[in-house]
Amino acid sequence: MDFALSTEQRLLVESLRAFVDQELYPHEAEVERTGELRPELIERIKAKAIEQGFYAANMPEELGGGGLDHVSTALLERELGKASFALQSIVGRPSNILQACAGDQVERYLLPTVRGERLECLAMTEPGAGSDLRAMTTRAEPDGSGPDGKGYVINGAKHFISEAERADFTILFAVTGVEETARGPRKKITAFLVDMGTPGFEVRRGPTPVSHRGHHPCELIFTDCRIGADQVLGEVGRGFEVANTWLGATRIWVAANCVGRAQRALDLAVEWAATRKQFGQTIGRFQGTSFKLADMATEIAAAEFLTLHAAWKLGQGAMTDQDAAMAKLYASEMLGRVTDHAVQIYGGMGLMEDLPLERLWRDARVERIWDGTSEIQRHIISRALLRPHGG
Amino acid sequence: MKVLVPVKRVIDANVKIRVKADQTGVETANVKMAMNPFCEIAVEEAVRMKEAGTASEVVIVSAGAAQAQETIRTGLAMGADRGVLIQSEAALEPLAVAKLLKAVVEKEGADLVLMGKQAIDGDNNQTGQMLAALLGWPQGTFISKLEKNDSGIKVTREVDGGLEILDLKMPAVLTVDLRLNEPRYASLPNIMKAKKKTIDTFSPEDLGVDVSPRLETIKVVAPPPRKAGVMVDSVAALVDKLRNEAKVI
Ligand SMILES: Cc1cc2nc3c(=O)[nH]c(=O)nc-3n(C[C@H](O)[C@H](O)[C@H](O)COP(=O)(O)OP(=O)(O)OC[C@H]3O[C@@H](n4cnc5c(N)ncnc54)[C@H](O)[C@@H]3O)c2cc1C
Numbered sequence: 001m002d003f004a005l006s007t008e009q010r011l012l013v014e015s016l017r018a019f020v021d022q023e024l025y026p027h028e029a030e031v032e033r034t035g036e037l038r039p040e041l042i043e044r045i046k047a048k049a050i051e052q053g054f055y056a057a058n059m060p061e062e063l064g065g066g067g068l069d070h071v072s073t074a075l076l077e078r079e080l081g082k083a084s085f086a087l088q089s090i091v092g093r094p095s096n097i098l099q100a101c102a103g104d105q106v107e108r109y110l111l112p113t114v115r116g117e118r119l120e121c122l123a124m125t126e127p128g129a130g131s132d133l134r135a136m137t138t139r140a141e142p143d144g145s146g147p148d149g150k151g152y153v154i155n156g157a158k159h160f161i162s163e164a165e166r167a168d169f170t171i172l173f174a175v176t177g178v179e180e181t182a183r184g185p186r187k188k189i190t191a192f193l194v195d196m197g198t199p200g201f202e203v204r205r206g207p208t209p210v211s212h213r214g215h216h217p218c219e220l221i222f223t224d225c226r227i228g229a230d231q232v233l234g235e236v237g238r239g240f241e242v243a244n245t246w247l248g249a250t251r252i253w254v255a256a257n258c259v260g261r262a263q264r265a266l267d268l269a270v271e272w273a274a275t276r277k278q279f280g281q282t283i284g285r286f287q288g289t290s291f292k293l294a295d296m297a298t299e300i301a302a303a304e305f306l307t308l309h310a311a312w313k314l315g316q317g318a319m320t321d322q323d324a325a326m327a328k329l330y331a332s333e334m335l336g337r338v339t340d341h342a343v344q345i346y347g348g349m350g351l352m353e354d355l356p357l358e359r360l361w362r363d364a365r366v367e368r369i370w371d372g373t374s375e376i377q378r379h380i381i382s383r384a385l386l387r388p389h390g391g
Numbered sequence: 392m393k394v395l396v397p398v399k400r401v402i403d404a405n406v407k408i409r410v411k412a413d414q415t416g417v418e419t420a421n422v423k424m425a426m427n428p429f430c431e432i433a434v435e436e437a438v439r440m441k442e443a444g445t446a447s448e449v450v451i452v453s454a455g456a457a458q459a460q461e462t463i464r465t466g467l468a469m470g471a472d473r474g475v476l477i478q479s480e481a482a483l484e485p486l487a488v489a490k491l492l493k494a495v496v497e498k499e500g501a502d503l504v505l506m507g508k509q510a511i512d513g514d515n516n517q518t519g520q521m522l523a524a525l526l527g528w529p530q531g532t533f534i535s536k537l538e539k540n541d542s543g544i545k546v547t548r549e550v551d552g553g554l555e556i557l558d559l560k561m562p563a564v565l566t567v568d569l570r571l572n573e574p575r576y577a578s579l580p581n582i583m584k585a586k587k588k589t590i591d592t593f594s595p596e597d598l599g600v601d602v603s604p605r606l607e608t609i610k611v612v613a614p615p616p617r618k619a620g621v622m623v624d625s626v627a628a629l630v631d632k633l634r635n636e637a638k639v640i
Binding site: 007008010011012014015018019022051052053054057066067068 | 586
């Protein structure tokens with residue numbers, strides 16, 4: 001067992017820290033204040049990320065990406081995770097699922113996304129289908145009106161879709177039929193690639209969440225939206241299989257973001273505890289404060305080990321659903337506790353918008369909800385425990 | 392033109408320095424280390440010269456413990472071509488380092504040595520000057536600007552009274568100041584390339600240099616904590632204090 005970082009990993013972390021420090025942190029206050037990302041800011045950060053080779057660093061080299069191994073990707077997510085989510089999202093990490101592109105789709109969707117010329121968003125969730133994605137009702141029906149006499153017509157609505165406002169196309173999951181199974185009828189889901197601007201496809205901003213200012217979840221509305229048969233991603237009726245093949249690791253990256261953000265909260269808390277004086281001494285001298293710091297550091301280390309271990313197993317081709325679920329569950333809940341303790345250590349100042357802490361605390365909340373709620377992660381882990389016993 | 396850039400591994404500039412309890416030095420166990428910031432500026436300048444076509448090769452050299460390899464790799468990831476490590480677990484004094492560097496300069500046939508004006512650990516500000524003296528080369532210290540021309544190199548020095556401009560013949564030793572440039576951080580492709588670049592390792596004996604210490608550290612103590620200042624409510628009060636209390640005007 002070797003826990004040491006390689007030379008490249010160490011250099012990558014050093015360089016990412018400089019990038020986050022110089023390119024992202026200085027703009028955080030603005031994004032928090034305005035709730036928006038200025039187009040010039042997006043261009044500038046994106047250009048710098050491309051220049052540094054961080055853009056699409058997660059994608060394989062043969063596709064023009066950075067070719068990072070999975071542990072390195074986790075380190076990248078940890079370091080970028082320290083900064084405002086809206087800002088760090090500008091450093092594109094194209095969704096792995098685009099690697100399922102075939103034929104003309106490679107030039108149309110995959111490669112321009114790796115190059116930073118196009119941006120994707122991923123649309124699964126619907127008002128009636130959150131944790132229970134198969135309950136989705138957006139449907140794509142075969143329709144003979146396409147140029148080749150094939151194609152689909154899409155009707156329905158998605159919500160909470162990240163990046164949709166900036167995106168050039170969406171990876172859409174929709175119902176394409178029903179199959180009979182031993183447990184009764186089951187919806188067949190297909191993944192599609194749909195360009196923004198296609199007639200019958202409207203994007204609008206949804207409600208504003210408390211977490212991650214400047215990052216706006218959107219609603220996608222499809223009304224008789226016609227697309228070609230060549231816009232199916234993967235096989236018809238096998239959308240969830242495509243998702244499972246390519247998106248399983250996403251939870252590790254969420255966990256890594258949480259670890260990075262928690263480390264930042266701890267650094268702030270330690271600094272404060274070592275300098276803020278009450279009753280004639282620094283508050284770090286009170287065990288009530290110092291033991292909190294000890295617990296925070298210990299939990300962060302535990303979450304980091306779970307996360308890097310899951311990433312390492314992914315690289316070995318041995319990662320299971322529960323590895324990713326455990327990392328995501330523990331890291332996101334740890335982040336909630338750590339940021340809460342950090343606010344407590346700061347006292348009133350912890351709630352003030354002048355410091356990054358209140359934001360870290362607000363931002364922590366969404367991590368237990370998106371990419372599978374904590375309950376869904378526990379469900380995955382417990383099913384893996386009980387299933388072999390028929391329980 | 393071959394450029395040699397000596398770099399030093401020091402405690403990271405953001406770390407709060409603590410003196411060891413036994414007063415023999417500062418605490419380095421479990422402390423984050425990094426390339427001396429002035430050395431980073433020197434590496435950056437050398438890499439820019441390479442990119443501009445004025446330098447043909449940039450060689451990073453470090454004298455120190457085995458971990459100094461990491462510092463050399465950082466320089467290679469910034470764009471330098473290869474590295475030389477003079478491995479010595481013993482503490483090295485400026486004169487010893489200057490002698491080691493002289494040996495490497497001669498071995499490599501370097502045309503220019505570009506280095507930090509000082510390392511932020513000891514703040515000695517001696518090695519560059521000593522190296523120039525040992526080599527018998529011209530030196531330009533504290534430079535904030537540098538321009539290669541046909542006859543040699545033109546440098547702007549930051550001196551107490553302002554700026555001093557010197558024309559130096561080559562080969563030369565230059566020590567760089569803070570305002571020369573803003574060092575880059577490594578790009579991912581350069582990080583990937585850095586691993587494949589070679590680092591040759593020598594011992595002081597290989598280079599025929601005696602590094603035995605000439606100085607003895609008696610003890611290291613932390614400076615006394617600074618007393619809090621006082622706020623004055625007017626310029627007149629300030630002038631009065633400066634004149635009558637501090638007696639400086
Ligand atoms: C800011 C933001 C951005 C998002 N971005 C995207 C995006 O880009 N693309 C996308 O497709 N989706 C996105 N989502 C959606 C996100 O993945 C869902 O919010 C999440 O999956 C939960 O679904 P839900 O909100 O409908 O909650 P529900 O599924 O309604 O859950 C409500 C509660 O019930 C619990 N619950 C549900 N089922 C079970 C069960 N079986 N056992 C125990 N408890 C259960 C949940 O854990 C939760 O506590 C985003 C969400 C947010 C908030």
